[in-house]
Amino acid sequence: MEIQAALDVADETDSFLQITDVIYDKEAENGYDSLNEAEKTVFCLDQLLREMENGGFVQFVHHEAGAKAEDTLEALERIKAPVSAGLLDQIVDLFPDRNIPSDEDDRIDAFDNIESEHADKIAALDDRFYDSGENLVGLTLRFVQKNLREFH
Numbered sequence: 001m002e003i004q005a006a007l008d009v010a011d012e013t014d015s016f017l018q019i020t021d022v023i024y025d026k027e028a029e030n031g032y033d034s035l036n037e038a039e040k041t042v043f044c045l046d047q048l049l050r051e052m053e054n055g056g057f058v059q060f061v062h063h064e065a066g067a068k069a070e071d072t073l074e075a076l077e078r079i080k081a082p083v084s085a086g087l088l089d090q091i092v093d094l095f096p097d098r099n100i101p102s103d104e105d106d107r108i109d110a111f112d113n114i115e116s117e118h119a120d121k122i123a124a125l126d127d128r129f130y131d132s133g134e135n136l137v138g139l140t141l142r143f144v145q146k147n148l149r150e151f152h
Contacts, residue, residue, distance in 0.1 A: 038150035056126035
């Protein structure tokens with residue numbers, strides 16, 4: 001099984017990337033809705049990590065990952081990452097009624113208005129995310145190992 005082989009890779013990052021490659025291939029072929037809960041967990045966490053690495057919560061919300069913020073919150077809870085979940089929850093809370101538009105243009109417009117009013121808070125949440133010490137890759141790998149039968 002590809003996922004098991006990826007888990008056996010010694011380097012945590014390489015292992016994570018091999019697992020996400022398998023899931024991204026499935027998502028590209030059949031769509032996000034074809035992924036089961038465990039696969040969506042890894043998919044969302046990978047998107048969060050990529051966007052945070054490339055520009056923080058603004059980048060996360062502005063891109064496809066932002067439309068899946070609620071799924072990402074659930075994913076963080078599943079892997080037991082309370083600090084990151086709490087920070088993302090604060091971002092979601094900035095939206096009226098916690099409603100993040102699924103349409104990219106609407107989401108960007110809404111968040112640009114939020115950002116103009118809460119830029120310092122968003123920057124502080126970014127800093128707290130980077131400084132949290134939560135190893136999301138390691139937590140995700142443990143989640144995959146515990147739920148290996150869910151990955152097919």
